[in-house]
Amino acid sequence: MRNRQRIRYGLLSFFCFYLTACTGVPEGIEPITGFDQSRYLGTWYEIARLDHSFEHGLSEVSATYGVNPDDTISVLNRGFDSEAGEWREAEGIARFVQSADVAHLKVSFFGPFYGSYVVFELGENYDYAFVSGFNRNYLWFLARTPQVSEALREQFLETITDLGFESEDLIWLDEPELMSATR
Numbered sequence: 001m002r003n004r005q006r007i008r009y010g011l012l013s014f015f016c017f018y019l020t021a022c023t024g025v026p027e028g029i030e031p032i033t034g035f036d037q038s039r040y041l042g043t044w045y046e047i048a049r050l051d052h053s054f055e056h057g058l059s060e061v062s063a064t065y066g067v068n069p070d071d072t073i074s075v076l077n078r079g080f081d082s083e084a085g086e087w088r089e090a091e092g093i094a095r096f097v098q099s100a101d102v103a104h105l106k107v108s109f110f111g112p113f114y115g116s117y118v119v120f121e122l123g124e125n126y127d128y129a130f131v132s133g134f135n136r137n138y139l140w141f142l143a144r145t146p147q148v149s150e151a152l153r154e155q156f157l158e159t160i161t162d163l164g165f166e167s168e169d170l171i172w173l174d175e176p177e178l179m180s181a182t183r
Contacts, residue, residue: 031104044142
């Protein structure tokens with residue numbers, strides 16, 4: 001009986017560790033402080049990302065943030081799946097990890113499972129954001145417009161290179177040939 005109990009506690013501890021590990025901040029990345037949630041709400045367009053199964057093959061990706069009645073943040077991610085010829089959507093919720101003025105949130109699309117959303121650079125006018133997950137395998141460049149200037153693209157590349165992200169694996173979504181007529 002004691003061994004079963006130890007195994008259960010061990011599995012529960014591992015599960016709890018796993019859930020919290022996915023909501024951490026990568027070493028050397030600092031979330032923006034003085035964050036203004038109300039200015040961040042609304043629609044953002046994905047300019048570039050490191051690809052993952054949940055976004056693989058999607059173009060014209062956007063994220064729309066709002067406030068739920070319980071003060072969590074609503075998340076609606078939307079992207080065009082050109083292979084299937086249709087739009088895909090995912091709805092989730094986000095919560096601040098520390099406080100509402102620190103741009104470190106945890107986002108869930110699947111019940112109790114959360115992943116980090118760390119805004120580590122933000123335009124003064126909330127016109128662009130560089131976002132990381134819990135490690136350097138998750139990275140997004142978001143903007144209020146579907147295309148950005150070459151100077152801002154270069155700033156993004158310089159920043160992420162300095163922070164140790166793998167820029168050669170980026171998928172750029174703001175290139176005109178990737179923009180479909182479906183918008």
